[in-house]
Amino acid sequence: MDKLLGEFSIGLFFWQTVLFLALLFLLRKFAWKPILDAVNEREDKISGSLEEAEKMKVEMAALKASNEDLLKEARAERDLMIKDAKETASKMIEEAKEKAKVEGSKLLSSAKESINAEKAAAITELKTQVAAFSIEIAEQIVRAELSSADKQKAMADKMAEDINMN
């Protein structure tokens, strides 16, 4: 112990303490604080960036999913639209066909009617004409028959005979 104490130099202890404390305070102000601050700042920045990247990734995935959804929706809509259009078209065609049919039949029937009417009219006229002709013919015949007395008499006889025979 004595030897140990003999090794101890008060002067060296004094200067060591003074110099070490001075170094401690100088380094704190000029070195450790700025270095640790810079390192901390960088670490914060790195972890912040990583976090942000992670967030971006999630966001991107969400965006992609929503895009997909949108696309799917659009596709479904398109399909629906096409189907609708097809339906409408076929319906329209059907309708048109129906209409055409109805119209056609209507036309046909009206045509038939008019034909019948015309026919009837024609028949009537014909009848009238025929009647007129008949009357004329009959008149002429009668006239011819009755142009002489003999004839009138023969006629009368004949008629009388017909009647008699009946």
Place this chain on the structure above:
Amino acid sequence: MHRLLRILFVLAVTSPLIVNANTHADEGHGGGPETELTPEKQREKNNEFVKHHTKDSHDFGVLVDESEDKHYGFPLPVILYDNGIHFFWSSAFEHGHKVVESNGLYYKLDAHDGKIYKTDEHGHVLKKVVIDEDTKEESLEELMPLDLSITKNVFIIFLMSILMFFLFRGIAKSYRTGLAPTGAAKFFEPIILFIRDDIAIPNIGEKQHKKYMVYLLTVFFFIWFLNLAGMTPLGINVTGNLAVTAALALCTFVITTFTAKKDYWMHIVWMPGVPVPMKIMLFPIEVIGMFVKPFALMIRLYANMLAGHIVLGALIAAVFFFDAFLAKGAFIGLTFFMNIIELLVALLQAYIFTMLTALYFGAAAAEGHH
């Protein structure tokens, strides 16, 4: 700045070779008397050589030519407090050969223990009578002034502090241009982060560690750099000095004690979770433990570094002690191997000191979560 560090590393690695060269040059000059030494005397001389190189000194010696007693190096200022301040250069002592007069008082440097004694004008050491209180025996004690000299170790601590200040300020500045490390920061940032993430946070806790970081970082690099300085062939042994490690351990003790929370004191005074008789028993043990912890820190660093230097010194001395060519070669190889080990120890001791300091801080900063 990092170029300077690289030079330091290279010096540290090649130091055994340079030491050999230095001592070899010594021998060349002093060839004559050297050969006449008996093995016992040679042993004693080697012993002195090893001891001398682990000691602090008042001048910065690089080489000694023993045959002509010539010292190469430069003097350092001597500051003594003895009824006022005395200031002169250590060259005035002429390595213990001359008595120095300063403000009417006389001083002499003892070349063997490296201490300054108060003398009369003829160089006789002044003594005072000390009476032992128990035995009432009278004994003489040599008078010594309060020595506050800028010794070699103080000078090296000062140089290293300046180097550390500019190195780490430079690193701090390099972060201003961008957050990515550049230059020296590339090397030192992982170490700083290691101290934060693997020493401070696990031992002190995420929440509390910030206020202790400044001390932990400073103490780690301070010890590591000074240990590495000790690996240079300049014969520096700063961290192997009791005064230096005592000052460091005292800092740890003071910070631990003054930042300690209620839990720390409760664990010392009234240990929770044990029966009352145990609480009473544990109180003195815990109080002793409070002081033993920093004491162990002090002794551990001191003893490890001093032992490393003594082993290295002994191995280098052995290279010159044996004449056989093979023995010389073997000891040179062993010295080189020991240097590599010491490089590792330099880092390891800095790590252990910082680690244990963080552990004590952790105990002081802990808040009731048992």
